[in-house]
Amino acid sequence: MKINIQIEDYNYHLPEDRIAKYPLAERDASKLLVYKDKKVGERIFRELPELLPDKALMVFNDTKVVPARLHFCKESGAHIEIFCLEPLDPVEYNTSFASRERCVWKCVIGNAKRWKGGQVYLMNPEKDAAIAAMDLRAELLERDGQTGKVAFSWANGAPFSEVLECCGTVPIPPYLNRDTEELDKTRYQTLYAHIRGSVAAPTAGLHFTEQVLEAIRAKGIETRNVCLHVGAGTFLPVKTSNVGEHPMHREPFVVEKSLLREILQGGRPLIAVGTTSVRTLESLYYAGVHCIEEGKPCDIGQWEPYDREYPYTTREVLQALVDYLDREGLDALKLGTRIIIVPGFRWRLVDILVTNFHQPESTLILLVSAFVDGDWKTIYRYALTHGFRFLSYGDSSVLFRNPGGKA
Numbered sequence: 001m002k003i004n005i006q007i008e009d010y011n012y013h014l015p016e017d018r019i020a021k022y023p024l025a026e027r028d029a030s031k032l033l034v035y036k037d038k039k040v041g042e043r044i045f046r047e048l049p050e051l052l053p054d055k056a057l058m059v060f061n062d063t064k065v066v067p068a069r070l071h072f073c074k075e076s077g078a079h080i081e082i083f084c085l086e087p088l089d090p091v092e093y094n095t096s097f098a099s100r101e102r103c104v105w106k107c108v109i110g111n112a113k114r115w116k117g118g119q120v121y122l123m124n125p126e127k128d129a130a131i132a133a134m135d136l137r138a139e140l141l142e143r144d145g146q147t148g149k150v151a152f153s154w155a156n157g158a159p160f161s162e163v164l165e166c167c168g169t170v171p172i173p174p175y176l177n178r179d180t181e182e183l184d185k186t187r188y189q190t191l192y193a194h195i196r197g198s199v200a201a202p203t204a205g206l207h208f209t210e211q212v213l214e215a216i217r218a219k220g221i222e223t224r225n226v227c228l229h230v231g232a233g234t235f236l237p238v239k240t241s242n243v244g245e246h247p248m249h250r251e252p253f254v255v256e257k258s259l260l261r262e263i264l265q266g267g268r269p270l271i272a273v274g275t276t277s278v279r280t281l282e283s284l285y286y287a288g289v290h291c292i293e294e295g296k297p298c299d300i301g302q303w304e305p306y307d308r309e310y311p312y313t314t315r316e317v318l319q320a321l322v323d324y325l326d327r328e329g330l331d332a333l334k335l336g337t338r339i340i341i342v343p344g345f346r347w348r349l350v351d352i353l354v355t356n357f358h359q360p361e362s363t364l365i366l367l368v369s370a371f372v373d374g375d376w377k378t379i380y381r382y383a384l385t386h387g388f389r390f391l392s393y394g395d396s397s398v399l400f401r402n403p404g405g406k407a
Contacts (some may be wrong), residue, residue, distance in 0.1 A: 003244035003306060005342055010365045020389035021176055023187045031388055033379065033397035035372060040360045040382045045396050050051035050216035052352070054399075057262060058216060059281060061202040062225040065160075067168030069180070072120035072138055075391045080120050081110030082138055082150060083171060084164070085199060085232055093197045093229065093252070097161035104141065107150045108232065115140055122167055134158065136167050136289040161196060171232075173201050173392050175359070188392070197229035197252070203392040204274035204355045221271075223260065228253040228280045228337075237361045248338040248363070249303045253280045255333045257325045260284070263394055264318050269351040275364050278350050278371075283337040285310075285348040288317025291324050303340040305345055314348045341367040343374055353399045357383055358388040373402050 002375045024030055028046035043051065052058070068084040087096035089104040096103045109115060120137040135155035146208040154163050170188050184264060190205035191213075217223060231249045238246045263270065263284075273276045286304045287297040321333060340363055353371055357380065358364035369376040379397065382388075388395045 006245040020393040031395040036400040056269040062194040063198040083108040271352040291320035300337040
């Protein structure tokens, strides 16, 4: 299937004053748009539990945002900003974070033209003793435009995760047009964030409080986690006029075998918190197809959902994944996905989506449109005319897929 979708059809005017620069004082006090049976209404986020079906299965992304933005300077005094994207050596996140002397990451480099090579040194304007003891340095190994392969080295034997916590800042989205502040350390992180690796927050989860989670569980709704590490490209606008020419980045994910078994049991709605949870869950179908056809799962390509018709039921492919994990003695599925969800996508797993309001001409608008059968303009028109706040620190929505069932 050739994708011929014009991204300009997914544009809307977002006034600067509708972008939430800061979170509300209370996480669950945000507004909640409700889209169900093609009708739009609004509530307060803390009322979400009463809107959800009893005995459902609700899936969260428990990735944790890394303080991945670092500020260096050359001996000449030129400032170089380095934004860590993904580990290259060691390639596994946990192994890289555990490194105690050196590691290599793919990075976005600010002021890249001023850095031709050689080492740069971490800026420490406050003369912080802990930062000085680390003596963190960066060396440019390769460069490709604004990104590059950067080797980090430090002196005190601390794991790289501790180096970042001490020396880095939380990489809040550039569209907030402000520097990272102290509150961002806690508020640009979900309460249930657990596994380090993301450079952007799965923002749908920012609204959840312990009280909301308790009310959800009180309805007999089971809550489970997946982990997809969010890359910097997730929230970027599409830059090609035809969506079919837009390249998606790879994001690693982990799904426990126990969750696969629970989904296999069936008979209850599946609720995804955030577009990253959606992409993880819907990727499972195609991982299972690889299991059936090739004997083992592998990374999911960007256009796999649209390449051909698939003859397998969702139950068949999930069972194939469970059988594979059983054979290999594994407790979890660990893969990567480049899946893009656009209008025309065939939904296999997710019934209900909790998500924020996204940038114009982004892949996330395309995903929302696919989820609501093209009715995204109705949703966004309501939000724009009813005082909703947009983007990462903005308000939320709960979207119910229109009846028709899944494959």
